[in-house]
Each structure stands twice: as structure tokens, then as C-alpha cells.
Amino acid sequence: MKLEIKIMSKLFFDHLIVLEEVELEIKKTASSREEREELWTLVDEIVNHKVLEKVLDKLPRAHHDEFLELFNKCPHDEQVIFGYLKGKTGQDNIEEILRGELKSISTDILKEIRPQDEVSTETKVSKR
Amino acid sequence: MAHDPARTTNLINKGKIDPEFLRNKLKLKSLEAKHSLFEKYPHVEKFFAERGLDLSKIREHSAKIITTGALTGSLLLTPPTLAKNIPAVVNAVKSLAQLEGAQPGTPKQETLLSSLQQILPQKVGSLERTQEKTLEQVFSQVIGVNAKATLEGEHLNTTYGYIGAEQHLARYPGDSMAAHPKVPQSDEGMAPGLGAWGYFARSKAALTPDLDVDEKWYAVVQTLYLPDWAKRQPFLQNWYKYRKVLIVNTLNGNAVVADIADSGPAAWTGKQFGGSPEVMNYLGGPRYKKGPVIVFFVDDPKNQIPLGPVDYNKVDALGVTMTQA
Numbered sequence: 001m002k003l004e005i006k007i008m009s010k011l012f013f014d015h016l017i018v019l020e021e022v023e024l025e026i027k028k029t030a031s032s033r034e035e036r037e038e039l040w041t042l043v044d045e046i047v048n049h050k051v052l053e054k055v056l057d058k059l060p061r062a063h064h065d066e067f068l069e070l071f072n073k074c075p076h077d078e079q080v081i082f083g084y085l086k087g088k089t090g091q092d093n094i095e096e097i098l099r100g101e102l103k104s105i106s107t108d109i110l111k112e113i114r115p116q117d118e119v120s121t122e123t124k125v126s127k128r
Numbered sequence: 129m130a131h132d133p134a135r136t137t138n139l140i141n142k143g144k145i146d147p148e149f150l151r152n153k154l155k156l157k158s159l160e161a162k163h164s165l166f167e168k169y170p171h172v173e174k175f176f177a178e179r180g181l182d183l184s185k186i187r188e189h190s191a192k193i194i195t196t197g198a199l200t201g202s203l204l205l206t207p208p209t210l211a212k213n214i215p216a217v218v219n220a221v222k223s224l225a226q227l228e229g230a231q232p233g234t235p236k237q238e239t240l241l242s243s244l245q246q247i248l249p250q251k252v253g254s255l256e257r258t259q260e261k262t263l264e265q266v267f268s269q270v271i272g273v274n275a276k277a278t279l280e281g282e283h284l285n286t287t288y289g290y291i292g293a294e295q296h297l298a299r300y301p302g303d304s305m306a307a308h309p310k311v312p313q314s315d316e317g318m319a320p321g322l323g324a325w326g327y328f329a330r331s332k333a334a335l336t337p338d339l340d341v342d343e344k345w346y347a348v349v350q351t352l353y354l355p356d357w358a359k360r361q362p363f364l365q366n367w368y369k370y371r372k373v374l375i376v377n378t379l380n381g382n383a384v385v386a387d388i389a390d391s392g393p394a395a396w397t398g399k400q401f402g403g404s405p406e407v408m409n410y411l412g413g414p415r416y417k418k419g420p421v422i423v424f425f426v427d428d429p430k431n432q433i434p435l436g437p438v439d440y441n442k443v444d445a446l447g448v449t450m451t452q453a
Binding site: 010011014015017018019020022023025026027028029030031032033035036037038039040041042043044045046047048049050052053056064065068072073074075076108109112113114 | 145146147149150151153154155156157158161162164165168169171172175179181183184186187189190193285286319320321322323324352390391392393394395396397398
């Protein structure tokens with residue numbers, strides 16, 4: 001059987017992360033395609049490093065190198081990578097655990113990029 | 129007067145973040161994330177350094193692996209993937225045979241939905257070439273539009289994904305929502321930035337009806353993630369500029385021909401395509417903000433297919449619930 005290669009540019013964890021509010025802030029700010037794409041790339045960098053850190057936190061050190069090899073070979077393949085992670089961590093719900101932990105990425109980024117005038121410095125109570 | 133002038137100024141300014149401020153903040157955050165990972169796991173930094181890889185550019189690496197065929201290694205690790213593809217191919221062939229033998233008088237939209245149900249995988253994601261070829265024939269026969277997943281050697285990163293609502297684009301310098309046509313309900317307003325190709329016209333006077341329609345029925349695709357986007361410039365930019373695409377809502381069969389006028393959405397939004405307010409309104413109604421679609425290039429060398437709704441069947445599909453963001 002002839003192998004068919006699907007073209008895509010995805011990473012195995014893409015479905016776990018939805019940063020719509022960050023996207024909105026970037027859209028409001030960037031005035032050109034180039035500017036917007038540069039900002040998207042920076043967010044991508046944050047996400048990639050954070051996700052890898054969270055994954056490695058869950059994985060015993062003895063399996064890190066093997067996992068990195070797998071990630072290097074098929075960074076897009078969620079079936080293979082999550083299959084591996086389930087096996088090595090013994091957690092069948094590893095995707096859901098990661099999804100929950102990765103939610104903080106959005107909050108962290110928004111806290112950094114949104115001006116601090118949402119909350120009164122005196123009372124720490126939202127003015128909204 | 130009971131107001132605080134300083135705070136008022138602050139509140140007015142908060143609506144718009146300075147791009148330089150945002151860039152610096154994100155850069156800083158990115159460095160922090162990198163530092164945190166490599167400090168905790170130095171062997172990870174060593175691993176990437178030894179292979180000349182940059183985790184910041186791992187998406188590019190992913191695209192290269194697949195397009196250069198270096199995927200072999202990972203495919204060997206996943207024999208179930210191959211086995212999984214066989215039923216899809218069989219179903220696709222069956223579906224086409226059924227299409228040819230469809231009862232006369234069957235609403236076309238029903239025929240299309242039935243075919244899609246058999247051809248598409250359960251989970252929204254990239255399609256196999258056989259699935260795409262079958263869909264091309266289905267679209268040609270049912271919708272009447274000659275659309276291709278691969279046209280002139282070009283292929284999107286994915287042809288089956290989620291589309292999200294975009295805003296109107298400024299058509300010319302000084303364009304505003306006061307002058308811009310709107311959709312009847314829940315209009316998204318105008319995007320603060322320009323589309324990928326800048327303004328559609330140099331001035332209001334230079335805005336022809338064709339250019340107006342280009343903005344009205346525009347689509348957004350992830351050109352920035354194409355594996356060879358940076359290398360094949362300016363060819364790819366010219367190729368994608370206002371390129372016509374057929375967008376088919378896989379839940380209700382509504383179809384629209386749109387032109388590519390912007391790049392995006394970002395990979396971490398859970399969406400792969402975007403549509404103008406008019407595109408989204410036609411595909412799923414005024415409350416439709418996100419949903420699964422197929423996007424193929426329209427093969428229209430003589431520029432005969434107009435942008436806008438493809439009214440191949442006026443009978444609506446039954447009881448289809450729209451996905452909303």
C-alpha cells in the first residue's frame with residue numbers, strides 16, 4: 001500500500017490550548033500582517049516551552065530522552081505522543097490533566113499584557 | 129465635578145495596547161518560559177542544541193518533517209494509523225458510487241451531507257489524499273463548483289478544520305463602519321488592522337464593485353504556517369492573494385466561494401480558517417461564530433465563478449445545530 005503523507009503544520013498539543021483572549025488583544029494591537037504574525041510567533045514560543053515543561057513534569061526522568069526523541073521525530077502526532085505519555089505516566093487522562101494545567105498560560109499572558117488599570121491599586125477591587 | 133481625570137485618561141488608553149509594549153512583554157515572557165524549562169531540565173536544552181533544533185521553531189520543524197517525507201520514522205511507530213485509513217478509503221469509494229446512483233429528486237444538500245458523513249473522519253483534522261479526491265468529485269457533481277485540495281501544486285496545511293468569525297476589513301484609507309456594509313445581526317465590526325494584502329483600494333474613489341465584493345466575501349487561511357512560506361516569496365504571496373476558495377459547512381452543507389484576504393488564525397486558537405461576517409452569516413447564520421468546514425481552492429482559470437453564496441440547493445438541511453464559540 002502506498003503511503004500518503006498529510007500536509008499540516010501542527011503540534012501534538014494544539015487541541016489542548018485555546019488562547020482566544022490573547023488573540024483578541026493581538027488583533028486589537030497589531031496594525032499589519034507582519035506585526036500580527038510576529039506577536040503570534042512570540043506567543044507560540046511561550047506555549048511551546050510551557051507545554052514541554054508541563055509534560056516533562058509529569059514524566060519520570062528516565063523517560064525524558066526517549067520522549068524527546070519521539071517529539072523530535074513526530075511533533076505533530078498526538079496519537080503517538082499521548083499514547084506514549086499514557087503508558088509511561090500511567091495516567092490515562094494525561095490529556096485532560098495537561099489541558100487543565102495549561103489553562104494558566106492564557107491568564108499569565110493576559111496579566112502581563114493588559115494594563116494594570118483594571119484593578120485599583122488601593123483596594124485591589126475590580127473597577128468593572 | 130465628581131470624576132477623576134487621571135483615571136479617565138487611563139481608561140481611555142487601556143482599550144489600545146501599544147504594539148511595542150506588547151512585543152516587549154511577550155518577548156520577556158518567552159524568555160522566562162525558556163529559562164524556566166532549561167533551568168529545570170538542562171538535558172532538554174542540550175538535546176535541542178545537539179540536533180540544531182530550536183523549540184521556538186518546532187512548528188516549522190514539524191511541517192518540514194512531514195513535507196520532506198521524513199515522516200517514515202514516525203509512521204513506523206504507528207502502524208494503527210495505516211490500518212485506520214483503510215475503512216476511510218473504502219467508505220469514500222462507496223460514497224461516490226452512492227452519489228452516482230442517488231434517487232432523482234433527492235435534495236442536493238441532503239446528498240452532500242450524506243456523502244460528507246461517509247467521507248469525513250469523525251474528528252476534525254487533516255484529510256487523506258483519497259478523501260480529498262473523492263470530495264473534489266462530490267463538490268463538482270453536487271455543488272457544481274470545480275474545487276481542488278491541491279491546485280497548481282499548492283495545498284493548505286489542512287483542508288478540514290474549524291472556521292472562526294472575523295471582522296470586516298478596511299477597504300480603503302479612512303474606511304469606517306459608518307460607511308461599511310454590515311450583516312443584519314450580530315455584526316463583528318471592523319478589524320483594527322489591515323488584511324494581509326493591505327487596503328483593497330487606494331482610496332474610496334478607487335473602490336470598484338469587484339474590490340468591494342473581494343472584501344465582503346473574504347476568507348482567512350494559515351499561510352504563515354505553510355512549510356515553505358518564507359522560502360518561496362514573493363511567489364506564494366502572489367499566488368494566495370485573493371485566491372478563490374470554496375468553503376463548505378460540513379454540518380449543514382452551506383457553501384460559499386470566498387477569496388483569501390488575510391492570514392491566520394494563530395495555531396493556538398483552535399481554529400484553522402476565518403471568514404468575513406458575510407461568509408459566516410451565510411455558512412451558519414447570525415450566531416455562527418465557529419464550526420467545521422472544508423476549504424478547497426476553486427479551479428477557475430477564466431475567473432468565471434463569482435464570489436459569494438453557492439446556491440446549489442434552496443432546501444435547508446434538517447435540524448442542524450450550529451456550533452457557536
